[in-house]
Amino acid sequence: MADTARPARDPRRRYGLRPTMKDVAARAGVGLKTVSRVVNGEPGVTPDTERRVREAITALGFRRNDSARILRKGRTASVGLILEDLADPFYAPLSRAVEEVARAHGALLINGSSAEDGERERELALALCARRVDGLVVVPAGDDHRYLEPEISAGIATVFVDRPAARIEADAVLSDSFTGAREGVAHLIAHGHRRIGFIGDLPRIHTAAERLRGYRAAMAQAGLAVDDSWVALGPTDPGRVRADAERMLAGRGSAAGPVTALLTGNNRVTVTVVRVLAGLERRVALVGFDDFELADLLTPPVTVIAQEPALLGRRAGELLFRRLEGSGGEPRRVVLPTRLIPRGSGEVPPHS
Amino acid sequence: MADTARPARDPRRRYGLRPTMKDVAARAGVGLKTVSRVVNGEPGVTPDTERRVREAITALGFRRNDSARILRKGRTASVGLILEDLADPFYAPLSRAVEEVARAHGALLINGSSAEDGERERELALALCARRVDGLVVVPAGDDHRYLEPEISAGIATVFVDRPAARIEADAVLSDSFTGAREGVAHLIAHGHRRIGFIGDLPRIHTAAERLRGYRAAMAQAGLAVDDSWVALGPTDPGRVRADAERMLAGRGSAAGPVTALLTGNNRVTVTVVRVLAGLERRVALVGFDDFELADLLTPPVTVIAQEPALLGRRAGELLFRRLEGSGGEPRRVVLPTRLIPRGSGEVPPHS
C-alpha cells in the first residue's frame, strides 16, 4: 500500500519522470527539508534518519535538480566563454585554461564560437546572460559592445581577452601585439631585409591593427619606406592569403619591387604562407605571429613571435573570479609580453 | 508617486538586482502574464499594450531569466560535452562540430575536460546531469559507465564518441581504428619493413587496444612475428614516448633487433616521435594515426591514417538530437572509415 505512494504526475513536462525531493521524502517518511539537509550535508540530521533518506535516494535514483537550486540561490556557478573558433589551435588552449580556472572555482564552462561575426557574438553573449552565467569571458568579434553595458552593471562580471572591448570600459587581458610585431620586423631588418611585407587579419580586429602599427613603427625607426603593396589585411582564408603572398613575392603592383621577407599576422596566416614559401625556389625570410606546433621541425624552422594563449586564458579567468569574489575598482587592463623565438626562417638573408 | 513603484527587495540574493517580469508589469501597468506574452512573442496582445510593455522592458533593462524558464519548461536547451582535453588538436574540431550541431538546434554547449581521468569524467557527467542538460556527448575516459544508467533511463540522451561506453549499451560514433591500423602496418610491410614497432596510448583506452589489434593482425597476415619489445603502450607524455621510441630504434632489450619502421597510435605520440626521428642520422619509416596540420611540410612528409574529428563530432551531435526528437530503438553504433594518406614517411625503405 504505502509503497504505491508515488502518484501519477502530469506527464507532459517534468524532466523525464525524475523523482524530486518530495518523492524521496515520502518514501523515506520524512519531511522535504530533511531530504534537502541530507543532500546538502547540512547538520541536524540523526544518523538513522540520514540512512533512511540515503536509501530512498538510491532506490529512486534521485539527483538534485540544479535548475531549481540555481533559481533559488541566484548563482549559476557557470561562466560563459565566447571566442572566434574553438577549434583554432590558438584559442583551444585559451579555452582549456579558462575551463581549468572555472573548475578550480567549482564552476562549469559554457562555450560558444562567434565565427568572427559580431552579431553572432552578441546573440551568444545575451543568451548566456539570460542563463545568468556568473561571468563572461569574451574574445570580441564585434565592434560595439555597448549592448553588454546593462548586463555588466546588472552584475555579470565580464573580462575581454586577446582583444579589448569596443566602446565600453571593461577588464581586458591582452598580448602586446604592437611590441611583438615591431620586434619581429626589427629582427628581419637586422638580418638585412629592406623590403618587408605584412599579411594580417581583418583591419577591424584590434590585434591586426596593433600588429600593423608595430610593423610600421619598426620600418619607420629604420628609416624604411613602406610600399602600399607590402601590406595586406583581410580574412584568414587560405585563398586570400595565398593570393596576397604570391602578389607581394612577385612584386606585382609594386613600384618598389618584390618583398624579401614577410611578417604574418597570426597562426592561420603563417601556416598558409609557409605552404606558399615551400613551393618557391628562392628563400624568403619569415617571421610569424603566434607560435605553433612543429614550427621548429619545418625547413627552415619558423621564427615566431610567441604568445601564451593558455596564460591569456588563465589570467582572464583569474581576473573574472576575482571580480566575482567582489574585487571592485576601475576596469583593469593586463598586457602580457610576447617573445621572439628565432629559429631560422627569420634569419634567411635577403635574396637579391 | 506611481514612478517609485519598484519596492526595496531583499538584497541578499536576487541576480544582481535585476528587474523581473513583475517589475516590468508594474511599470507598464499590465499583468504579469501579458509581459510574458510579449517577451515570448505569443499572440493576443494589442499593439498598444505591447508597445507599453516594450518600453518598460527597455527602460528597466529587463532580460528574461532563463533559469526560471528552464525550471518551468523542463528543457534546458543545452547539451554537455565531455572529452579528454579541449586543447588537443584532435578534439578541438570535434568539439566545434558538436557546438555547430547544438547551435543549429538552438542549444548551448557546456564543455568539460576529463583529463583522461575516469573519476573526473564521472563528476563532470553527473554535474551536467544535475543541471538537466538535455543530452550528453561523451568521449569516455573511465572504464565503467554504469553510473550513467539511471540518468539515461531518466531521459538524458547520451552519445559516446571516439570510444564506446564501457559496461553499458549506448549510442556510439567511432572511427574504424582496427582497419586503419592494419592498413597502416600493411603499408609499411608493402614497403619492405619486417621489424615494425607500435607506440600507442594507454591500453585501457579502447582505440589504443583496437589499433594494437590492427597492428597485430597485419603482422600476422604477413607471417611476421611480433617481438614484445616492439610494442609500447602508455601515457602520451613526451618523456615516456621518447624513451620507448629510442629503445625500439636502438633495439635495446630486443632479441629480434631494432625496428626499421614505426606506427604511432595518436597525434600526440606522432608529434613526439617525429621529433625523435628528426634527431636521427638514419631514416626510419613512420605511419601516424590521426592527420595533423603541416604533416605534409615536414621532411619527409608524414604518412598518416586520417580520421575526421569534425565528422565524428557532427555525427555524434546529429545522433544525439535525433534521440532528443524522440527517435527510439536499440543503441546504434556508427563506425566511420579511416583513410591512409601516403606522404613519404611511410614509403622510406628499411635501413638495413
Next chain:
DNA sequence: GACGGAGTGGACAACGTTGTCAGAAATAGG
C-alpha cells in the same frame, strides 16, 4: 514529575517564469 535546553524535524514561502482558466472588454448580429 514538571521544566529547560539541546537537538531534530517539518510547514511554508520564495526564487522568476509559464500554462490554465476565467473574467472583462470589444465587436458583431439581431
Next chain:
DNA sequence: CCTATTTCTGACAACGTTGTCCACTCCGTC
C-alpha cells in the same frame, strides 16, 4: 439597444529547490 461571440487580459498555481522559523522529542535536573 441588448445579447452572443470573439479578443484581450490577469489571477493563480506550479516547476523543484532552499531559507526561515516554529514545534516537537528527548534528555538531564531540580
